[in-house]
Amino acid sequence: MARIVQKYGGTSVGDVDRIKNVARRIKEIRDAGNELVVVVSARAGVTNELIARAKAVCPMPSEREMDQLLSIGEQETIALTAMALHGIGVEAVSYTGAQAGIFTDKVHTKAKIKTINAAPLEKDLESGKVIIVAGFQGINDDGQITTLGRGGSDLTAIALAAAIKADKCEIYTDVDGVYTADPRVVKDAKKLSEISYDEMLELASLGSKVMQTRSVEFASKYDVVFEVRSSFNNNPGTIVKQEVAYMEKVLVRGVAVDKDQAKVVVSNIADKPGTAATVFKALANANINVDMIVQNVGRQGVANLTFTVPLSEKDKAVAALAPALKEVGGEATFDEAIAKLSVVGVGMRTHSGVAATLFDALAKAGVNLELISTSEIKISVVIAKAQADEAARVVHKAFGLENL
């Protein structure tokens, strides 16, 4: 008997038949004598539908009201999943984020989990019920509904796994696991049987759609070993855990492409202390994630600042930058026709030559590099969005990932 936390994503619970399918999977595991907490997302498409409706009534909806709105997506799935379990004779009870005792800070639409009071849930669990928890949502100390941002359901699962000391945490999704590259783009991409938190983190932060950074960070912090696998078959997935020694033999473990980024160039600002701070403080106050910052100083004491922001936060970034630029001078231009390509591997720490191989492969394919940034275990470049898929293929080949 094990205590298992499972998470099913939006496609896995996309319609009534898929919910029944998930219920049958849960029953099998329950019938084998396991304790089971299941986190579900909103049905695929529901969150986007709700956002579209919100934008139709108000171009810049309040984030507090967005959370009131978006949290209903998961609330629908938990109730339907619990009902589907009842329908096949499994005792189950659904919990909203608030009911599951998931307390967050007050940052609407991007709340952080502060603490989990899992006592009521554990009581139901010990009485033999399967617990269905709404992913992606919590409650703050003022009793306001909060949401955890995209990918928040994974975070809910991992945080619950830590809180109830689960033996296993399984993240079910519509892909088989983590691949060396997006298999839709790179035909001979290989599935990885395991990967370290750090590598997964970089892949997540770089647009590999499997998981969001925060969930992996949380898992790493609390040492929650989890498996990413498909709810549509029984193939083993990819296990994500702390780095182990033999992992370093592999130089590069994956190539990730992120097309949901915009490049921002803030030009002609005064080259003096505090200027960059003003710009990035304005973005930070608006909770915008900035990446790949580069500063060039040109002639006559003026500087250019270049960085990337998520495409979905471009409008917020435009609004946040306006007052800051009034203060420090300069103007901002936005380029949406870019993509970020990255190679990731803990093996890079102890080997050189990865950058050279990457730049060489891209140069041969005629791909221009607009920005470069590196960390201990990854190298990222900003390139033209139109060239991104082809670039992924040549880089994948250059590192021999098809033979991994």
Place this chain on the structure above:
Amino acid sequence: MARIVQKYGGTSVGDVDRIKNVARRIKEIRDAGNELVVVVSARAGVTNELIARAKAVCPMPSEREMDQLLSIGEQETIALTAMALHGIGVEAVSYTGAQAGIFTDKVHTKAKIKTINAAPLEKDLESGKVIIVAGFQGINDDGQITTLGRGGSDLTAIALAAAIKADKCEIYTDVDGVYTADPRVVKDAKKLSEISYDEMLELASLGSKVMQTRSVEFASKYDVVFEVRSSFNNNPGTIVKQEVAYMEKVLVRGVAVDKDQAKVVVSNIADKPGTAATVFKALANANINVDMIVQNVGRQGVANLTFTVPLSEKDKAVAALAPALKEVGGEATFDEAIAKLSVVGVGMRTHSGVAATLFDALAKAGVNLELISTSEIKISVVIAKAQADEAARVVHKAFGLENL
């Protein structure tokens, strides 16, 4: 300046454009300096969609899970309505039933409001914000989401009006007010400018779709005067209040037809004390509303019990009756091809001859009476569903309601 509670039904907030329309109405009233609490229902059709989805995963969904599910309908509308108000520059904040402090008992899908803690809401109201409250829902002492049953949004509005001592309560719907009969069936039906709680109660309980009984009862108990009117025009509606003397001049104020009833005949049960009690206790324990009870004693000490139940509760009634009939003997048959027709008017209390006029009109139209029941201010008959519309027309004419 007045403190106003308004309630908009599902058709009034049926889509994004209608929600924006409601927001504009609210803004006008707010701009005139009024304090405003607005109760909204789920978008028309949403609740039925959710019920259909629930039944697709489980034929008899648990009522606790039904409430988790159905409450999302209103939660969507409150958020969208608040956003639509923000979009036109009106400060507004949405409240779920739980956030609005609407505490209920523990009867899922049909909870009764026990108390309202309106303090947080009043604080926002006094600070000038428009308050948007989810109708139809509350929370019980265990922190479980409850729903108030169909028509629950009206109840939310009237209970809030009582709790915050509102000056006015306006129930906006897709009809202009209360008519002497359903205008879609009886062409020359007239709109009533006012009606007593008692008359409204009988009309509500008899299938006039304007409002549910419980809301009117609640209004009567707490003396909340309210107006039923359309959100699609500015016509005055029907004011509902305590009876006033001149109302008695009118003998019959309306003809109502309820097609959502099933007739139940429990036959061949032993004619001895306690038999009927066993049958109706079983139905009461399942929270099924029974009406128009008639008992006939036949030969050889066996009796027949006849009564009506709401069509929507037929399956529950079948399940509830089975063990009771095992105990007392007899069998139950259900007839869905019936309708209940009623004439209502406080004037009946002091006048005779209403029954004679009614039966005569129906006899002339060839309508057979299957059951008859009367109260102080109404007479109801069960007839064939196929004859119900024609029966409404001849009865309306027989009482001269087209000249009211």
